[in-house]
Amino acid sequence: MITLTTFRSVPPFAAGYVRDLRVRWALEEAGLPYTLRLIDFEEAALPGYRKEQPFGQIPVLHDGDRVLFETGAILLHLGERHPALLPPAEREQVTMWMFAALNSVEPYLADLAMLAMFHADEAWAGARRPAVEELALKRLDSLDVWLDGRDWLAGSFSVADILMVSVLRLLDSMNLVKRYVRLHAYKTRCTERPAFRKALADQLALYTHQPAAISN
């Protein structure tokens, strides 16, 4: 019995990008049914929820008697139980790329996305943006080089690809990934997977009450 905790509603810009999508995608890849537990922002701040999720964030995964937070830890937990998510022989490569997605790529891409989405009209953002964009593009370039001759980050498709592509999607509104031929092809290869499309459609249905409109 798997239960995924996420927010009951989110602002329109976030629909399709809420972090439970990473877990939904993994669960779809593994063919694991799950139910949702929906919470409000107010509930997430309460001491009771903080005992499950110390930072008041989503998602949380209940898997039997296990309660897990952090998308990285949740995907590692699922990967260790389902070889379709983490081929055992590639475990070390996969964990390296999971941490790389979350610590060496996401912070730089998130800084740029935040700046472009929420602060574009503020004076400080104009002065700051070139340096932030340069740091983000360096990461994209390194990934593009790594993907030369590779379909996936670590041998087979794995939870590392789920995390990395979820991170790359932070830049969806900016057309930056398309500058990198191999990286763009990799992202498309991942987001065309039926499990991703199902997970995205389900999240969009929850937040927009409309059928999914999917683009790469």
Added chain:
Amino acid sequence: MITLTTFRSVPPFAAGYVRDLRVRWALEEAGLPYTLRLIDFEEAALPGYRKEQPFGQIPVLHDGDRVLFETGAILLHLGERHPALLPPAEREQVTMWMFAALNSVEPYLADLAMLAMFHADEAWAGARRPAVEELALKRLDSLDVWLDGRDWLAGSFSVADILMVSVLRLLDSMNLVKRYVRLHAYKTRCTERPAFRKALADQLALYTHQPAAISN
């Protein structure tokens, strides 16, 4: 045979804070001898090194025939082999806190540290700082609450504590952690460990050619 790759030299402000310290600390806790491989910034950018470390960063760990990058993955690898670093019964809690340190705490603390250390005199930084500091303090506050009644993040001392305290040290020049009684006590508890002091002294000796001056 363990070999740790790091930079041959770094700017003075970085001495004592280079990311190989996380690995040195873990190796000291486990009582594992290791040798250093020292590289220049120029070597880190070369294609040969990028095959070991796709982003041209340090550290890299060679452990027998394994080559690992990302401090999170290196510490997970070491923890799985040495129970002093990761008590097997607490594995899931530890991985949650490893990812939390690197994805839910470090990005916010690093943003603030970068702003204070490298951009304090720039006009944009004055406008931006209150929001960045607020985000960082929220994370410190959440950690302080979690540490109520706990000595370590996950039951026993583990690689999760090594990562979290390494992240907290990003704010060493700012006196912010001291505002949080439990968090400050936790940080002190960790940095007073002989393994941390040995690791720090060794890094400082390499970069400053001087005996270590340690403060909490």
